[in-house]
Each structure stands twice: as structure tokens, then as C-alpha cells.
Amino acid sequence: MPKRPRILVCNDDGIDAPGIAALVKEMRRLGEVTVVAPHQQQSAVGHAITMNSPLRVRKYYKHGRFFGHAVSGTPADCVKIAVRAILKRRPDLVVSGVNHGSNTAISIIYSGTVSAATEGTILGIPSIAVSLTTYAPADFSVAAQFARRIASTVLRRGLPEGTLLNVNVPPLPARRIKGSRITRQGKAIWNDTFDARRDPANKEYYWLTGGLQNVDRDLVYDEAAVRAGYISVSPIQYDLTDLAMMEVMKRWPGLGRQTRVKRRPGAPTRRAKRYPRA
Amino acid sequence: MPKRPRILVCNDDGIDAPGIAALVKEMRRLGEVTVVAPHQQQSAVGHAITMNSPLRVRKYYKHGRFFGHAVSGTPADCVKIAVRAILKRRPDLVVSGVNHGSNTAISIIYSGTVSAATEGTILGIPSIAVSLTTYAPADFSVAAQFARRIASTVLRRGLPEGTLLNVNVPPLPARRIKGSRITRQGKAIWNDTFDARRDPANKEYYWLTGGLQNVDRDLVYDEAAVRAGYISVSPIQYDLTDLAMMEVMKRWPGLGRQTRVKRRPGAPTRRAKRYPRA
Numbered sequence: 001m002p003k004r005p006r007i008l009v010c011n012d013d014g015i016d017a018p019g020i021a022a023l024v025k026e027m028r029r030l031g032e033v034t035v036v037a038p039h040q041q042q043s044a045v046g047h048a049i050t051m052n053s054p055l056r057v058r059k060y061y062k063h064g065r066f067f068g069h070a071v072s073g074t075p076a077d078c079v080k081i082a083v084r085a086i087l088k089r090r091p092d093l094v095v096s097g098v099n100h101g102s103n104t105a106i107s108i109i110y111s112g113t114v115s116a117a118t119e120g121t122i123l124g125i126p127s128i129a130v131s132l133t134t135y136a137p138a139d140f141s142v143a144a145q146f147a148r149r150i151a152s153t154v155l156r157r158g159l160p161e162g163t164l165l166n167v168n169v170p171p172l173p174a175r176r177i178k179g180s181r182i183t184r185q186g187k188a189i190w191n192d193t194f195d196a197r198r199d200p201a202n203k204e205y206y207w208l209t210g211g212l213q214n215v216d217r218d219l220v221y222d223e224a225a226v227r228a229g230y231i232s233v234s235p236i237q238y239d240l241t242d243l244a245m246m247e248v249m250k251r252w253p254g255l256g257r258q259t260r261v262k263r264r265p266g267a268p269t270r271r272a273k274r275y276p277r278a
Numbered sequence: 279m280p281k282r283p284r285i286l287v288c289n290d291d292g293i294d295a296p297g298i299a300a301l302v303k304e305m306r307r308l309g310e311v312t313v314v315a316p317h318q319q320q321s322a323v324g325h326a327i328t329m330n331s332p333l334r335v336r337k338y339y340k341h342g343r344f345f346g347h348a349v350s351g352t353p354a355d356c357v358k359i360a361v362r363a364i365l366k367r368r369p370d371l372v373v374s375g376v377n378h379g380s381n382t383a384i385s386i387i388y389s390g391t392v393s394a395a396t397e398g399t400i401l402g403i404p405s406i407a408v409s410l411t412t413y414a415p416a417d418f419s420v421a422a423q424f425a426r427r428i429a430s431t432v433l434r435r436g437l438p439e440g441t442l443l444n445v446n447v448p449p450l451p452a453r454r455i456k457g458s459r460i461t462r463q464g465k466a467i468w469n470d471t472f473d474a475r476r477d478p479a480n481k482e483y484y485w486l487t488g489g490l491q492n493v494d495r496d497l498v499y500d501e502a503a504v505r506a507g508y509i510s511v512s513p514i515q516y517d518l519t520d521l522a523m524m525e526v527m528k529r530w531p532g533l534g535r536q537t538r539v540k541r542r543p544g545a546p547t548r549r550a551k552r553y554p555r556a
Contacts, residue, residue, distance in 0.1 A: 041330070043329060043330065044326060044327045044328070044329050044330075045323075045324065045326045046323065046324030046325030046326040046327070046352075046354070046393065047324030047325065047387045047388055048322060048323045048324040048326045048388070049322045049324070049388055049486065050322075050486060051321060051322050051486055052319070052321065052322075054475070054483040054484055054485050055472075055483065055484045055485075055486065056481075056482075056483050056484075057482070057484070076324070076388075077486070080470050080472075080486065081472055081484060081486075084470050084471065084472055085472040085474065085484060106400060106516075108518060109325045109396070109516050109518075110325055110326070110327055110354075115324065118387070122384060122467055123467075149532070150533075153530060153531075153532075153533075157530065159523075160520075160523060160526075163520045163523050180532070180533055182524050182527045182528060182533060183524075184517075184519035184521070184524065185517050185518055185519045189400055192358050192362050193362065194333075194358075194359055194362055194363040196363065197332070203334075204334075204335070205332040205333065205334050206332055206333045206334075206335070206359060206363060207332050207333075208327065208328060208329055208333065208355070208358065208359075233527070233533060234519060234524075235519070235520040235523035235524055235526075235527060236518035236519060236520055237518060237519075237520040237523075238384075238387050238518065239462075239463050240386060240387075240463055240514035240515060240516065240518075241462035241463045241512060241513070241514060242438075242441045242513040242514055242515040243462070245437075245438060245441050245513035245515075246460050246461075246462065246512075246513055248438075248513075249460045249511070249513060250460060252431060252435065253431075254427070254431075254458070255428075255431075255458055255460055255511060
């Protein structure tokens with residue numbers, strides 16, 4: 001572990017959120033902290049990046065002291081611009097959070113918090129996403145303390161290329177947390193419902209709402225573990241290839257590795273109907 | 279295959295893009311098509327969903343004929359609201375595209391096109407994302423024809439739960455396409471650079487730019503295959519768990535499956551410093 005590691009802190013709730021303040025406080029005990037975070041809340045942005053508009057970066061002060069760089073973009077933008085333009089030296093670690101709300105099961109793929117840590121990993125930096133699994137007003141200190149503990153371990157041991165950690169902490173006082181568990185992404189998905197309303201001009205609009213359904217019970221899954229009072233630590237990666245399905249598809253007609261797109265016998269060379277209906 | 283399958287078509291370039299028009303034309307030869315697509319371009323939105331503002335849906339007409347539903351949201355929003363609120367019956371297939379630009383290698387995780395197909399898969403519907411790998415003005419007809427061919431195969435054979443297909447078509451006339459290949463997600467990442475400029479008020483702003491770097495040469499990877507003139511078909515999935523790393527982490531101190539968060543001997547019960555510095 002570097003003597004005084006450089007730690008980049010990001011989030012998706014915005015640079016003024018209480019969760020990032022708690023995280024920064026703990027990370028400062030581990031190393032040199034730089035905060036680069038969205039200037040506005042960016043929940044559920046997924047792994048969005050900003051390509052069609054320019055980014056602005058301004059200094060953000062808190063109680064009259066410089067706190068960090070506020071970016072007019074997404075969490076992934078923040079990590080990219082931090083590493084590629086703001087920071088003079090490459091960070092040893094990226095920590096994203098503490099998110100106000102759970103990032104388990106299917107929510108991982110919608111999560112701005114996880115996307116910031118994913119972006120760190122893509123850039124070759126060990127990265128951790130940390131979330132507190134409640135939407136109610138909450139104390140982030142226990143989650144931030146665990147973040148420091150796992151960050152310290154990651155600084156010493158490193159992470160494999162392409163792998164990050166997704167940490168979810170239940171909203172319990174430390175004495176009631178049962179421990180931590182190495183988990184995998186749960187299978188639960190959102191039971192989306194759209195709440196249809198009428199605006200004052202009588203035009204319809206919709207609010208997305210809903211909750212997780214089919215939550216796994218086996219504590220090997222992230223959501224089950226946090227619901228049972230454990231801190232969930234999932235190693236995740238972003239090679240989405242379904243290797244087993246690649247094998248199955250080799251038996252699909254017209255899709256094998258050596259298959260050429262066949263021209264129909266006698267078909268003219270330049271007609272549009274090149275791919276006959278299978 | 280259902281006699282007249284119901285096909286939901288979405289994209290991320292916006293409902294007025296030429297790529298979706300080409301796709302709709304081909305899909306109408308296969309079944310009953312409903313278009314639900316963003317009313318504005320949504321590139322690189324990742325798997326964003328809209329939770330903090332309401333969604334609007336309006337009917338979109340083309341040459342005086344109803345073409346589809348335009349949604350004030352992301353590609354993932356479109357598929358969610360189509361299946362949960364707009365469509366009377368569940369679609370048999372979701373096809374997203376034809377995207378104007380490549381969705382290979384790391385770009386998959388930034389892709390709105392792929393996120394629409396992923397959302398279909400999450401909702402239990404076989405889904406396909408289709409992209410044409412050029413940013414130059416292009417003819418989408420070859421890509422759309424291949425989309426129909428693979429859609430037809432998927433309607434007959436189905437896809438495993440949780441698996442979608444990510445198709446990338448090189449911008450070549452049909453006769454010059456060498457065939458199709460079953461591929462995996464490439465390892466190439468973006469060499470991001472930030473182009474710093476000054477606005478008329480002399481304030482700095484940044485444009486994200488760059489290109490893919492470290493492109494694999496092995497044709498088993500998506501980007502390599504399209505560069506060599508093949509249509510790339512990758513089966514992908516969204517369980518991000520790194521199973522191998524779960525095993526490694528069982529040997530990490532304080533993180534084993536049975537490990538409880540330890541209280542330091544003699545430490546008071548309610549103090550904040552519950553997690554000693556590792």
C-alpha cells in the first residue's frame with residue numbers, strides 16, 4: 001500500500017450530499033483525497049457519459065473551505081475528467097458513494113454510483129462503490145467506516161484487472177450489523193409501474209414507480225444479505241459476454257464461425273434483398 | 279414462432295432517425311410492429327432511467343401516417359413504458375436500432391441502443407440490439423435486412439433467460455460483407471481526451487473526445503470482426519458477478535462468509551469508530 005495513497009472520491013447524489021461528506025471524512029484518514037462529483041443529483045443515470053454537450057468544472061466550497069470539483073455531468077464523466085484532465089497524478093483508488101439508496105440486484109445496471117467505480121476500473125484503477133440501503137434520512141457514518149476498511153484492504157491487495165467491488169451496507173447501527181458477506185448480484189428485478197396523471201392543461205404524463213420483486217432468499221445474493229443485516233460485498237466486472245450461449249449459437253444456421261453470408265443462387269448482385277428470410 | 283409476432287422497436291438516436299425507419303420497414307415484413315422511441319437523440323446514456331421527472335408520450339407522425347410513440351426519456355424508459363403502459367399485449371420480441379455508430383467492446387456499457395434491448399431482456403422478452411459501425415452518412419438497409427434475419431431466428435429459437443444479442447454490422451454493401459461471426463465483447467477501451475476551450479466570457483469548458491484504443495485482433499472479438507468485414511453477433515447478459523473473485527475474496531481477512539464485524543475488545547458499544555483501521 002502506498003504510504004499516502006491518492007484517493008479519488010465521486011458519487012451520484014451530487015457533491016453536496018451527506019453521503020459523500022461522510023465518505024470523504026473517512027478517506028482522509030487513509031490518504032490524499034480529491035473529490036470530483038456531479039454538481040447535481042444524477043441517480044439512475046446508468047453508465048451515461050456526456051458527448052453532445054460540453055462539461056463545466058467549478059470549485060465547490062463547503063463552510064468556506066475547498067471541498068472538491070463539481071462537474072456538470074454524470075458520475076462516469078466525473079471519473080473520466082478527473083483522471084484525464086483534473087488530477088496531476090493518477091489516483092491509487094476510486095471510491096464512489098456513499099449512495100443514499102440500495103444498489104443491489106438489477107439496480108446495479110441503473111446505478112450512477114456503480115458506474116463511477118466501473119469507470120475507475122476501466123481506467124485501470126482499483127475501485128469501490130458504496131451504498132447505504134435506505135431512502136429514509138440516514139446516518140452514513142457506519143457505511144463510510146466500512147468503506148475505509150475495505151478501501152484499506154483493496155489498497156494493500158489490489159483488485160484483478162476489470163473487477164470492482166460493489167458494497168451495500170444496511171441502515172443499522174454498527175452493533176446490529178451481523179457482519180459482512182461476499183455476495184453475488186441478486187436476480188430480483190423492478191416491478192415497474194407507471195403512475196399516469198393529468199397536468200393542469202389536461203395532458204397526460206407518467207411517473208415511474210415500483211419496487212424490487214422476486215427477491216432471492218439465499219444470503220449469497222446481495223439484496224438478501226443486506227435484508228438479513230449483513231454488509232454485502234460483491235466483486236463485479238463488465239465483460240458482458242455470455243460464453244455458454246456462444247457455444248449454443250454455433251449450431252444456429254447461418255451463424256457459425258466460418259459461415260459466409262450466402263448469396264441466393266441466381267440473385268442479382270446489387271439488389272437490396274440480400275438476406276433471404278430465414 | 280408466432281404466426282404474426284408482435285415486435286417492439288426502439289432506438290437511441292431518436293424516433294426520427296433513418297436507422298429506425300430502415301429497421302421498422304424490415305420488421306413489418308416479420309410481424310406487427312409498434313415503435314416506442316425517444317423523441318430526442320439519447321446516445322451514450324447508458325442504462326439510464328428517468329425517475330426524478332415525469333415522462334411524456336406523444337404520437338409521432340411521418341409523411342402524415344402514424345409511425346410510433348415518442349417518449350421524453352431514455353431508451354430504457356421507452357421499453358419499460360411500452361411494455362408496462364402503452365402496449366395492450368406483451369411483445370414477442372424487442373429490436374433496438376439500427377444505431378448510427380458502433381456498439382462494440384467497452385462501448386456496450388455506454389450504449390443506449392444496447393440498454394433498450396437489455397431492458398427488454400430484463401422484462402423477459404427476447405431482445406436484439408443492432409448497430410451500423412460508422413458515424414458517416416450511411417445506408418441502413420443491409421443492417422436492417424440482417425436484423426430481420428436474426429430476428430426471425432430468435433423468434434423461432436428463443437433466447438435463454440437473461441441473454442440478449444448485440445449485433446454490429448460493418449458499413450459495407452452486402453456483397454462485400456464476408457459473413458457473420460459469433461463474437462465476444464472486445465477488450466478495447468476509449469482513449470478519452472478532454473478538449474479544453476474558453477467560452478466568450480473566458481470561462482473554461484471541456485469536450486469529451488477520443489477513439490478506441492488497444493483493439494483486439496482476434497476475430498472472436500466484436501470490434502475485430504466488424505473491422506475485418508464480418509457482421510458481429512455477441513450474446514451478452516447482465517449478471518455482472520465476478521464468480522472467480524468471490525472465491526479469492528474468501529481468503530481476505532474479515533470478509534469470509536461466516537465473518538462477523540468484530541468489536542474491538544473493550545471498545546464502548548456505541549462509539550462511531552466501530553471498524554478499526556485494517
